[in-house]
Amino acid sequence: MSTARHPRHRLEPLLQSPVRFSVLAALAAAERLEFRFVRDVVEVSDSALSKQSAALEEAGLVEVEKGYLGKRPRTWLKATPKGRQVFQEHCEGLQAIARGPEVDPPQDPGER
Amino acid sequence: MEAAQARAALARRDAVQGAGQRAHADWYARYLLGFLGFTVLLLGAAAAARTAPAAAVTLNAVGAVLGMAAMGYAGTRPVVTRRFRRFHLVFSAGWSALYVAAVVIGSVWPGGVPLLWWTAALAVLGAWTLGAALLARRAGAR
Numbered sequence: 001m002s003t004a005r006h007p008r009h010r011l012e013p014l015l016q017s018p019v020r021f022s023v024l025a026a027l028a029a030a031e032r033l034e035f036r037f038v039r040d041v042v043e044v045s046d047s048a049l050s051k052q053s054a055a056l057e058e059a060g061l062v063e064v065e066k067g068y069l070g071k072r073p074r075t076w077l078k079a080t081p082k083g084r085q086v087f088q089e090h091c092e093g094l095q096a097i098a099r100g101p102e103v104d105p106p107q108d109p110g111e112r
Numbered sequence: 113m114e115a116a117q118a119r120a121a122l123a124r125r126d127a128v129q130g131a132g133q134r135a136h137a138d139w140y141a142r143y144l145l146g147f148l149g150f151t152v153l154l155l156g157a158a159a160a161a162r163t164a165p166a167a168a169v170t171l172n173a174v175g176a177v178l179g180m181a182a183m184g185y186a187g188t189r190p191v192v193t194r195r196f197r198r199f200h201l202v203f204s205a206g207w208s209a210l211y212v213a214a215v216v217i218g219s220v221w222p223g224g225v226p227l228l229w230w231t232a233a234l235a236v237l238g239a240w241t242l243g244a245a246l247l248a249r250r251a252g253a254r
Contacts, residue, residue, distance in 0.1 A: 008113055018124065025125040030132050031197070041131045091125065097118035098236035108253055 010093030014059055019044055020051050024061060027079035028087045035075035051076055055066055063090050143182050150178070151207065179204035191254040
């Protein structure tokens with residue numbers, strides 16, 4: 001019996017949502033991103049992004065920083081080290097699934 | 113999850129990451145080209161005026177301030193890509209080292225040949241300019 005586990009086991013359930021996956025994908029490639037930029041690139045509303053980023057923050061995958069640029073309030077999002085690692089493992093799982101099964105195909109009896 | 117869904121998710125990842133890198137590279141490439149243009153003018157003016165080391169070091173400080181200002185400005189941009197600070201630090205430190213080498217060795221060291229150092233400095237600046245242009249092109253291509 002094979003001990004290899006199906007790559008789906010490497011997927012993070014929280015990232016099954018396309019919006020949460022896209023948010024963390026954007027953050028994984030950046031030092032930090034402004035809330036409005038993430039909203040525009042992921043194409044969601046303010047409230048939807050706020051809800052999803054709160055879920056990611058609660059899981060320890062994202063940090064939310066609030067500050068001011070001059071007198072204007074700004075919110076930045078940043079992936080935590082745990083968030084980057086989880087995202088990388090999730091992507092590795094996706095790549096394995098996209099490649100298909102890694103077992104050797106059965107031999108054609110006619111070739112023997 | 114099926115293979116098609118996995119491929120769609122990976123494509124979505126590439127799209128959002130590409131958008132971020134484009135936004136960052138857009139302003140940084142413009143900064144690099146402006147900074148390099150400023151440096152070429154600075155080096156040209158210093159060479160034409162046969163700048164004394166003290167004046168040259170003062171001018172170099174201006175460049176260093178501009179470099180640090182870019183770091184501060186980066187913090188206010190909507191996108192700051194990973195490893196940017198290290199990349200920019202290497203860029204600024206390399207520029208400063210080149211300038212100091214040109215001034216100190218070319219102008220002060222007995223037997224130094226300033227013309228060779230200015231030429232070398234401009235050649236490296238040309239390479240940096242090319243690098244900045246490639247960065248801008250790469251950002252636009254994604």
